[in-house]
Amino acid sequence: MSVTLSAEPADLGFDPATTALVIIDMQRDFLEPGGFGETLGNDVSLLLAAVAPCRSVLAAARRTGMLVVYTREGHLPDLSDAPPAKLERGEPTARIGAPGPMGRILIRGEPGHDIVPDLAPSAGEIVIDKPGKGAFYATELGAVLAERGIATLLVCGVTTEVCVHTTIREGNDRGYRCVALADCCASYFPEFHRIGLEMIKAQGGIFGWVSSSEAVLTALATPG
Ligand code: TIU
Numbered sequence: 001m002s003v004t005l006s007a008e009p010a011d012l013g014f015d016p017a018t019t020a021l022v023i024i025d026m027q028r029d030f031l032e033p034g035g036f037g038e039t040l041g042n043d044v045s046l047l048l049a050a051v052a053p054c055r056s057v058l059a060a061a062r063r064t065g066m067l068v069v070y071t072r073e074g075h076l077p078d079l080s081d082a083p084p085a086k087l088e089r090g091e092p093t094a095r096i097g098a099p100g101p102m103g104r105i106l107i108r109g110e111p112g113h114d115i116v117p118d119l120a121p122s123a124g125e126i127v128i129d130k131p132g133k134g135a136f137y138a139t140e141l142g143a144v145l146a147e148r149g150i151a152t153l154l155v156c157g158v159t160t161e162v163c164v165h166t167t168i169r170e171g172n173d174r175g176y177r178c179v180a181l182a183d184c185c186a187s188y189f190p191e192f193h194r195i196g197l198e199m200i201k202a203q204g205g206i207f208g209w210v211s212s213s214e215a216v217l218t219a220l221a222t223p224g
Contacts, residue, residue, distance in 0.1 A: 003219045007179060007211035008201045014152040014177070016220065020067040020145060021057060024135060024157025024164050026050075026119045027072055029112035031158065034101035036112060039094045042188035047158050050186035051118050053213035054156045057184055058119060060220050067148055070121050071128045071135045073163060074108045081131040081138070134166035142174065152177040154216060156184035161196035168200060168208050178208035181216060 002013040029036040031047045038044050061068050075082040079097050087096055096106045103110025108129060121127050130139045145153075153176050157164050164185050168178040180200055187193035201210045 003222060005179065005209075005211055005219045006215040007209040009205045009209070012152075012177060012179070012209055014154075014179075014219075016061075016064045016066045018149050019152040019154060020069050020148075020150045021061040022135065022153050022155045022157075022167065023054060023058065023068070023070045023115075023119060024155065024167055025071055025073045025159075026054065026115050026157055027074075027112065028102055028114050028116055029100070029106055031116050032102070032112075036094070036100060036105045037188060039100055039105070040090070040188075044188075046188055046190065047186045050156070050158065050184050051116060053181070053183040055118055057154070057156060057181060057213045057216050060217050061154075062122070064220050067126075067150060068121075069126045069128060069135075069141065069144065070115055070119075071130050071139075071141075071157070071163075071167075072108075072113060072115065073130055073133070074106045074110075074113045075131055077104070077107055077109065132166070133163045134170040135163070136167065136170040136174065145176070150176070152179065154179050154181055154211075156181050158185065159187040159192075160185040161187055161189070161192040165196055165200075172207040180208060180210050182210055182212050184213050 002015045004011055004013050031044055098105050102112030128139050128141050135141050153171050155168055171178040182197050197210045200208045
């Protein structure tokens with residue numbers, strides 16, 4: 001059953017059975033006051049705005065039986081999966097692995113690494129731990145999607161211009177139709193969010209589409 005999604009630069013059809021909702025890095029460290037994002041000097045309320053739209057798409061995806069995949073950016077406690085080039089940047093007190101208000105920053109198993117409670121994965125949903133910005137790099141995501149015959153990715157999460165963008169670029173190169181859901185994504189920099197979305201859909205959709213939570217809810221509520 002294919003449904004039509006209102007999107008830019010053009011509408012596209014998708015079959016919920018071969019579509020995955022991919023929720024990128026909606027982690028306490030990025031979104032909550034006192035986490036890594038705020039430690040870096042960012043206004044985390046800009047990211048919190050994406051939680052409610054993301055939650056509504058997540059509920060619709062679950063009702064439809066669509067595959068839901070969550071990702072978390074983070075590293076092993078001994079940092080053996082983090083390249084020096086990633087570790088050496090930023091103020092020493094705010095670097096990956098440094099102690100923060102929600103445990104060691106971006107370290108697996110620490111409270112800050114968890115997904116925010118409003119978007120907590122249900123039992124049986126897939127959570128991919130990733131060491132990079134893109135969700136395909138050094139993870140099982142490609143195998144998980146291939147095993148289920150997934151063709152389209154509806155992408156939510158943070159931040160628009162970093163992990164969402166990198167994942168959409170990686171997905172596009174691997175042949176997936178990648179759709180960024182604008183209000184379900186956010187950045188600490190409103191300008192980067194806006195331009196990041198424009199970059200995806202420019203030039204006839206150079207590496208994807210841009211749509212919204214409302215458009216997904218409408219598409220899933222409309223018989224194909
Ligand atoms: N998930 C993600 O985007 N990781 C980042 O480090 N993003 C920033 O914008 N800092």
